[in-house]
Amino acid sequence: MTSTAVIDKSAPTRTVKLRSMSRDRTWALRWSYFFLTLFAIFALIPPLYMLITSLKTSAEISAATNPWWVYHPTLSNYVELLTSNQFLTFFRNSALVSIFVVTITMLISVPAAFALARMRFWGSATLATGVFLTYLIPETLLFLPLFKMFVVFGDMTGIQLINKWYVLLIVYPTLTVPFCTWIMIGYFASIPKELDEAAIIDGASWFQTLTRIFIPVALPGLIAATIFAFTVSWAQFLYPLVFTTSTDQLVLPVGIITTLIKGDVFAWGQIMTGALLGAAPPLIIYAFLMDYYIAGLTAGATKG
Amino acid sequence: MADVTLRKVVKRYDEVEAVRGIDLDIADHEFVVLVGPSGCGKSTTLRMIAGLEDITDGDIMIGGDVVNDVPPKDRDIAMVFQNYALYPHMTVAENMSFGLRLKRYPKAEIKTRVDEAARMLDIVELVDRKPKQLSGGQRQRVAMGRAIVRNPKVFLFDEPLSNLDAKLRVQMRIEIKKVHQKVRTTTVYVTHDQIEAMTLADRVVVMNNGRIEQVGTPNELYHKPATRFVAGFIGSPAMNFMTCKLEDVGGKMHIRLTDSIIFPLPPARAERYKTISRTDKLLLGIRPEHITEASPHPEPGVEPFDVVLDVIEPMGMETMIYFIMEGAEICGRVNPNADARAGAPMRLAMDLNNMHLLNEASGAVI
Amino acid sequence: MADVAVERNSAAPVPKVRKRGGLRTALKRKSTAAFLMTLPLILLISLLVIYPAFYSLHLATLNKSMQRFVGLGNFQFLFTRETFWLVVQQSCIFAITAVIFKALIGFVVAHFVHNIPAKGQRKWRGMLLVPWVIPPAMSTLAWLWLFDPSYSAFNYLLAGVGVDRIPWTGETGWARFSVILVNIWVGAPFFMIMYLASLKSVPDQLYEAAAIDGANWWQRIWYVTLPMMRNIIAITTLFSLIVTFANFDIVRILTAGGPLDRTHIFATWAFRIGIEGGDIPLGASVSLFMIPILAIAAVFILRDINKRGNEA
Numbered sequence: 001m002t003s004t005a006v007i008d009k010s011a012p013t014r015t016v017k018l019r020s021m022s023r024d025r026t027w028a029l030r031w032s033y034f035f036l037t038l039f040a041i042f043a044l045i046p047p048l049y050m051l052i053t054s055l056k057t058s059a060e061i062s063a064a065t066n067p068w069w070v071y072h073p074t075l076s077n078y079v080e081l082l083t084s085n086q087f088l089t090f091f092r093n094s095a096l097v098s099i100f101v102v103t104i105t106m107l108i109s110v111p112a113a114f115a116l117a118r119m120r121f122w123g124s125a126t127l128a129t130g131v132f133l134t135y136l137i138p139e140t141l142l143f144l145p146l147f148k149m150f151v152v153f154g155d156m157t158g159i160q161l162i163n164k165w166y167v168l169l170i171v172y173p174t175l176t177v178p179f180c181t182w183i184m185i186g187y188f189a190s191i192p193k194e195l196d197e198a199a200i201i202d203g204a205s206w207f208q209t210l211t212r213i214f215i216p217v218a219l220p221g222l223i224a225a226t227i228f229a230f231t232v233s234w235a236q237f238l239y240p241l242v243f244t245t246s247t248d249q250l251v252l253p254v255g256i257i258t259t260l261i262k263g264d265v266f267a268w269g270q271i272m273t274g275a276l277l278g279a280a281p282p283l284i285i286y287a288f289l290m291d292y293y294i295a296g297l298t299a300g301a302t303k304g
Numbered sequence: 305m306a307d308v309t310l311r312k313v314v315k316r317y318d319e320v321e322a323v324r325g326i327d328l329d330i331a332d333h334e335f336v337v338l339v340g341p342s343g344c345g346k347s348t349t350l351r352m353i354a355g356l357e358d359i360t361d362g363d364i365m366i367g368g369d370v371v372n373d374v375p376p377k378d379r380d381i382a383m384v385f386q387n388y389a390l391y392p393h394m395t396v397a398e399n400m401s402f403g404l405r406l407k408r409y410p411k412a413e414i415k416t417r418v419d420e421a422a423r424m425l426d427i428v429e430l431v432d433r434k435p436k437q438l439s440g441g442q443r444q445r446v447a448m449g450r451a452i453v454r455n456p457k458v459f460l461f462d463e464p465l466s467n468l469d470a471k472l473r474v475q476m477r478i479e480i481k482k483v484h485q486k487v488r489t490t491t492v493y494v495t496h497d498q499i500e501a502m503t504l505a506d507r508v509v510v511m512n513n514g515r516i517e518q519v520g521t522p523n524e525l526y527h528k529p530a531t532r533f534v535a536g537f538i539g540s541p542a543m544n545f546m547t548c549k550l551e552d553v554g555g556k557m558h559i560r561l562t563d564s565i566i567f568p569l570p571p572a573r574a575e576r577y578k579t580i581s582r583t584d585k586l587l588l589g590i591r592p593e594h595i596t597e598a599s600p601h602p603e604p605g606v607e608p609f610d611v612v613l614d615v616i617e618p619m620g621m622e623t624m625i626y627f628i629m630e631g632a633e634i635c636g637r638v639n640p641n642a643d644a645r646a647g648a649p650m651r652l653a654m655d656l657n658n659m660h661l662l663n664e665a666s667g668a669v670i
Numbered sequence: 671m672a673d674v675a676v677e678r679n680s681a682a683p684v685p686k687v688r689k690r691g692g693l694r695t696a697l698k699r700k701s702t703a704a705f706l707m708t709l710p711l712i713l714l715i716s717l718l719v720i721y722p723a724f725y726s727l728h729l730a731t732l733n734k735s736m737q738r739f740v741g742l743g744n745f746q747f748l749f750t751r752e753t754f755w756l757v758v759q760q761s762c763i764f765a766i767t768a769v770i771f772k773a774l775i776g777f778v779v780a781h782f783v784h785n786i787p788a789k790g791q792r793k794w795r796g797m798l799l800v801p802w803v804i805p806p807a808m809s810t811l812a813w814l815w816l817f818d819p820s821y822s823a824f825n826y827l828l829a830g831v832g833v834d835r836i837p838w839t840g841e842t843g844w845a846r847f848s849v850i851l852v853n854i855w856v857g858a859p860f861f862m863i864m865y866l867a868s869l870k871s872v873p874d875q876l877y878e879a880a881a882i883d884g885a886n887w888w889q890r891i892w893y894v895t896l897p898m899m900r901n902i903i904a905i906t907t908l909f910s911l912i913v914t915f916a917n918f919d920i921v922r923i924l925t926a927g928g929p930l931d932r933t934h935i936f937a938t939w940a941f942r943i944g945i946e947g948g949d950i951p952l953g954a955s956v957s958l959f960m961i962p963i964l965a966i967a968a969v970f971i972l973r974d975i976n977k978r979g980n981e982a
Contacts, residue, residue, distance in 0.1 A: 032785040039779050040797045043859065046812035047800060049823060053815060067823035112711035119704035127708060129972065134719050136909075136968045138916030140937035141961070144944045144954045145722035145729055148736075174718045181711060194389035197356050202403035202454075203377035206703060212402075216393040235805030237919045238937075242945055253807035257923065268815055275808040286803045290796055293803070297860065298867040 047279065053272035054078070061268050077273040087274065089248055090255030093165045094234060094278075097251055100169050101233040102226055105176040109225065113184030114210050118196065128185060135178035143242045146171060150243070165249045168240060172233045179232075180225040183299040187221030188214055224296030227289060231282045252278045306367030306380075306457040306490060307332045308353060313362035315348050322348045324514035325362065330492065335484050337493045339501035340511035340537070347462060349511070350494045354460050355379050367457055382451035383460040387467060388443045390435040390450075396422075397431040400450045414453075421452040424486065425479075441472045448480070452487060459484075461493040465500065477503055498538050502526070510534050532667035535589050535660060541624065544595070544634045547664065548588040550580060559588060559656070561609075562630055570605035570657055577661060580670065589660035589669070592624065595636030597644070598653040605657040612649050625650070730955040734948075744955040753931050753939070758959070760846065761935040765915040765963075768853040772914075773907055775854065776861020781891075783862070784869045795866065802859040810923040813852045814839075817924070839925050842932040849933050852920050857913075861906055868902040869895065905974050908967040915963050936960050 053061065055073045065071060081087045115121070116128045150167060154160045161167040191214060199209045215222060240254045247259060256274040260267055286293050308330040315323040323345040330336045338346040351357040353364055355376035363370050371379050382403075390399050400421060401414045422428045425445040435443055444464060451459055464480070465473045481504055484491055495501055501508045502522040510517040510525065510533070517537075518530040529535035535543045549560045550569075557574040560566040569577065580586070598608040614633070617624040618640060625636045625644050636652055638644050661670045733740045748754045783794050801809060816823050817838035825835040838848045872895060880890050896903075918937040921927065927934035927942060934942070936959055944953020 028785060032782040036779070036782045036786070036794050036798075039775075039782075040794065042855070043798050043801050046809050046816065046855070047804060049816055050808075050812045061821065064821060067821065067826050108710040108714060111707035115704040115707040119700060119707075121701035121704045124704070124708075127712070130715065131711070133968060133972070134715050136912055136964065136971065137719060137723070138912065138937075138960070138964070140916045140918050140940065141957050141964070142719065142722045142726070144940065144950050144957060145726035146718070147945070148729060148950050149722060149725060171718065173714055177711060177714055192387060192389065194385040194387055195391065197354075198383065198385060198389040198391075198450075199402075200356070201354060201376045201381065201383050202450075203406045204402075206700075208406065213391060217391070219393070231803070231805075235807065237805070237807040237922075238941070241922075242941070253805055257807065257811070268818075268821075271811055272815060275811045279804040279808045282803050282805060283800070286799075287796075290792075290799075294795075294799070294863055294867075297802075297863055 047276070050272045050276045050279075053268055054276050056269050058267065058269055077269045078277075081270060081273050081277065086247060086259060087255070090250055090252045091277075093250060093255075094252040097165060097168045097172065098230050098233040098281075100166075101172040101176060102229045104169065104173050105180050105229040106222070106226065108173065109177050109181035109184055110215070110222070111210070113181045113188055114214060116181070117185045117188035119206070128182075131178050131181050131185075134174075135182060139175060139236075139238055142174070143238055147242055162243055163245050163249055165244060165251065167243045168233075168236075168251070171239050171243065172236060175236065176229040176232050180229055183225055183228075183296060184218065184221055186299055187218040191217055220292060220295060221299070223289065223292045224299060227285055227293050228296045230285065234282055307334075308458055308490060308492065309363075309365040310349070310353075311363040311365070313349070313352060313364060314360045315345070315352060315357060316360040322514055323352070326516055328509060328516065328519070330490060332490055333488045335491045335493065335504060335506045336509060337495060337501040337505035337507075338509045338511055339495055339498055340517075342496055344511040345514040346494045346496075346509075346511045350460055350462055350492060353458070353492060354381055354383050380454075380457045381460055382454045382456040382458075383462065384444075384447045384451050384464045386463040388435070388447040390443055390446055392435055395432050395434055396427065396438070396446050396449075399435065399446055400431075400453050403450070403454050417453040417455070418449075421449040424452065424483065425449050440468050441476060444468065444476055445479070448483060452483065455489075457490065459489050459491040459493075461491065461495075463495055464493075465495070466497070473500075480504060499540065502538070508538075510537060512537075528669075529589075529660065530669055532587070532589070532662050532669070535662070535669060539591055541592050541635050543589050543591050543660070544632070545587045545589050545662070546629055546632050546634065548586050548661075550577060550582050550584075550586065552582070559659075559661075561588065565609050565629075567607040567609075567654065567656060573605075573656065573659065573661075577670065580661075585664040586670075587662040587664045589662055590654060590656075591658065592635040592637045594655040594658045595634065595652055596655070597638045597642035598651040602653060603655075606653045606655045608651055608653045610649060610651050613644060613646055616644050616646050625652075726954045726958065729951050730958055732951040734951060736951060740951075744952050747952070748955060753934070754956075756931060757934045757936060757939045757956070760933060761915060763846065764850060764853070764917075764921075764933075764935055765911060768850050768857065768914050769907060769910050771850075771854045772857040772861050772910055773903070775858040776865055776906075777903075779858070779862045780865035780869055783866055795863070799859045799863055801855050802857070802863075806856050806919045807923060809856065810852055810920050813848070813855075814924055817848055840929060842929060845925050845929060845933045849921050849924050852924060853914060853917065856920065857910055861910065864902055864906045865899065868899045872898045901974055905971055908971045908974075912964055912967050916960055 049068075052068065052070055054077050055070045055075070057072060057074055057076065060070075060072055112131075116124050116131075147162070150161045154162060161170070195213060195217070196209050199213045204212065235253065236251075237253045240251045244250055244254065247255070250258065252274075256271060256278060260271045260274055308328075310326050310328040313323060313326045314321065326345075326349060328336075338349060340346050348357060352359045353366075355371065355374065359372055363372055365371065366379055366381070391402065394402065397418050400418050404414045404417065418431065419428070422431055425448060427442060427445050427449060430438060430442060430446070435446065438446065447464070461480070465476055468476060477500060480493075493501075493504060502525075505522060507519060508522055508525055509519050512533050518525060518534045520528070525534060525538045529538060529543075532545070536545070546561055551558045551560050551566065553566070553568075557569045557577065558566050559569055599606075602608065611627040611629065613625050613627050615626040617626075620640070622637050623640045623642070623644050625638055627634055627636075638650075638652075642650075644650055662668065663670060729736070730744055731739055731741055733743070779798060783791055783798070786794065815821075819837065819840055822835065822838060824838070828834075828836065837844050839845045876894050876898070877890055880894050885893060915935075916937055917935065918941065921933055921935055921938045922941065925933045927938050931939075936956055940953040940957040942953075943956060944950045947953070
């Protein structure tokens with residue numbers, strides 16, 4: 001009898017407490033959603049504004065109507081750009097550069113990462129640290145000496161690299177290879193040592209161990225590194241601005257900025273369309289491979 | 305199929321000697337277990353046989369050929385690892401056939417061998433799964449299957465059961481023994497678990513500190529340990545050791561354990577120990593099962609003594625008892641019906657027919 | 671001794687000498703292979719990173735036509751220029767302010783994302799990372815258009831609530847604010863994603879233990895979350911400091927250093943002098959001033975990375 005009374009007494013207080021806790025939780029959740037919405041708006045305004053402007057005619061833009069609304073949506077900007085030889089050349093140059101750079105990067109960094117992660121040799125630890133340090137050197141420190149180096153190289157050998165799109169194939173790997181090597185070292189090092197020993201006992205050579213065991217097992221890392229290399233080469237702005245000038249040699253970001261911005265006459269509809277098209281490949285990759293993208297992003301600091 | 309021979313094998317890492325000159329002959333079809341505490345060099349020895357570690361000095365022969373410089377893949381061995389080391393991106397069948405595929409065996413032959421091994425290990429329905437979808441025991445079977453399909457000269461096992469839970473471990477132990485009885489491949493098996501060693505091995509090699517302490521059948525090691533290390537390592541609970549002295553009382557040889565406890569030695573023992581100096585520091589080694597409750601009709605050589613029990617552990621079919629003698633904790637095994645209570649005195653009996661006498665300084669069993 | 675040797679020879683017909691030699695060549699083969707696999711990497715780093723880095727030291731000591739050695743002349747000249755000191759000042763303001771806000775916003779947003787049910791986190795995380803995914807040159811164009819002196823979409827909104835039009839890129843103070851804002855917009859998602867990964871790695875038991883010990887929400891952040899995230903916060907911040915300090919794209923596109931060189935940072939000014947002005951040695955001298963900050967940050971990052979290596 002007494003014990004039930006005790007339970008009766010404690011029961012309401014307990015439910016009250018629970019209720020207040022869950023109410024706290026609900027409010028915390030509401031606030032979280034509220035602020036997340038604010039931040040998401042902040043994050044998405046520029047790309048949305050790109051889209052809005054890209055659907056407008058020049059007349060509507062210069063009429064200074066509500067800039068946040070499209071009254072007469074049109075795809076004319078897209079049609080115009082996608083049928084312009086110049087823009088397609090930029091796109092082709094960007095695609096060529098990115099694809100080649102990704103290939104070169106993988107060919108250099110995967111074997112190097114394998115050697116550094118698994119085949120200890122003289123100086124390998126120092127080299128691994130050096131790779132990471134190299135990643136910390138920004139391109140803004142190197143563009144002037146590199147520019148001068150290519151000029152001197154052209155004078156000495158007669159091979160002009162300046163103002164050729166393929167000069168970018170030489171300089172971009174300095175941005176992609178160190179990081180890709182670094183994250184691949186991390187991925188390779190996380191593969192248990194017994195796995196390569198099992199492969200060796202099964203009769204695999206070092207090369208077979210790399211191609212048939214390590215690369216398939218570390219495929220997520222490989223994809224992350226590939227995405228990184230691609231986005232870096234696609235987005236790079238300073239190097240193409242310095243090393244290429246003729247319109248047929250330009251890549252997309254530089255092409256849009258140097259050809260579409262003509263003095264003060266801003267063709268904003270076209271510029272925004274170009275910017276959106278230029279942002280599309282990385283965004284599409286991101287949309288489909290978000291987990292790999294994020295894995296690559298966080299790998300630099302969480303691995304190794 | 306082949307025999308394996310180690311001649312004065314040494315492994316040195318920079319300054320540390322992990323293996324200090326091992327001689328071992330393993331006969332064809334034999335199942336040999338290397339056992340010892342961690343860091344005793346057993347795994348290193350196995351890895352040297354596999355070719356995963358270079359040997360610093362000495363020779364290793366497989367099937368009569370020196371393989372010191374032969375890379376692992378040409379030694380015709382197969383190895384099962386502690387964490388299974390299955391290739392995570394391959395199915396069970398692909399895992400098992402990887403080695404054969406690398407050697408470009410005909411497809412039909414690969415299939416036959418994989419099927420056969422899968423049947424033997426009872427994993428036929430798993431062959432198309434990835435390792436991730438398998439339980440620990442199943443992974444262990446696949447790892448063994450990978451070794452079997454290669455049909456190698458020698459199987460090497462590196463603590464293959466330590467990642468399994470206790471129940472599965474016993475089951476897989478039997479499985480391994482069955483497989484060996486079927487394929488009869490020479491096997492070298494490394495473990496730190498002496499029960500595994502005793503139950504599996506034709507011969508057990510007890511290693512300590514980079515050296516072999518003793519080689520023998522499980523029974524030899526249990527009943528005739530050569531050193532204090534082996535005596536203490538083999539058997540669970542471990543053998544008791546207590547300091548003792550030999551004394552002559554009334555022309556008969558006695559063994560004195562404490563001021564008050566002194567037993568006459570059985571005649572066979574007295575004969576064996578008669579040359580030992582009475583002043584030598586000695587250790588009496590006696591297994592727990594030879595310390596039991598005193599019976600009213602003692603057999604010859606079984607001597608009664610009184611102690612106060614410290615702790616008791618009822619195990620069901622027997623009760624372990626612990627008491628202190630001369631500062632050492634001694635373990636005995638009594639009938640669960642015997643009146644054993646913690647803190648209470650009890651009359652026990654020691655079976656001196658099964659005693660071991662050790663030289664305290666050298667650790668050698670006399 | 672002698673017959674032991676004989677016995678060994680009879681058992682092992684391979685002479686001992688050859689064995690040792692074979693072992694050594696085997697070792698050599700492995701490290702040679704490893705060296706060859708890293709050779710392209712080594713060549714790339716030494717020819718296209720290390721060499722140009724030292725070459726730029728050499729360039730900085732030449733005159734404009736690069737024919738005469740002027741020693742520290744370029745630096746002396748820089749120290750007398752008012753613009754140089756403006757650039758130093760602006761670079762520091764730019765980098766420090768931007769990094770602080772990126773870190774703060776990233777931390778707060780990461781917490782909000784971590785707070786909501788796991789099911790919806792992916793979607794929010796996906797949206798919030800978009801600024802980092804878009805090539806900065808492209809997104810800065812959108813900002814440039816948003817900040818347009820006559821058509822600014824922001825000013826349109828502000829006019830709606832009665833605020834005067836703001837000269838986003840036209841006036842020193844606002845221009846500095848704008849470049850920093852865009853930088854925060856681009857960089858905060860990176861912090862958010864790093865912090866989120868790190869938040870997820872804090873075991874729930876720690877929070878439960880802290881809750882049982884009577885810690886409130888704030889104490890849990892201070893005593894559990896922050897210490898657990900310390901390393902990630904340090905590395906991400908230092909990392910971002912380097913990237914922000916060496917930034918080029920945003921300032922170049924948004925203001926090109928203007929108005930009146932007031933928003934130039936080292937990289938954009940070096941570009942202006944070295945490429946547009948054709949004075950490569952002077953430009954190289956300017957960019958060299960980034961090295962001290964970068965070196966300090968790099969040393970700290972390396973220390974943290976090594977520490978982590980030792981803990982593992």
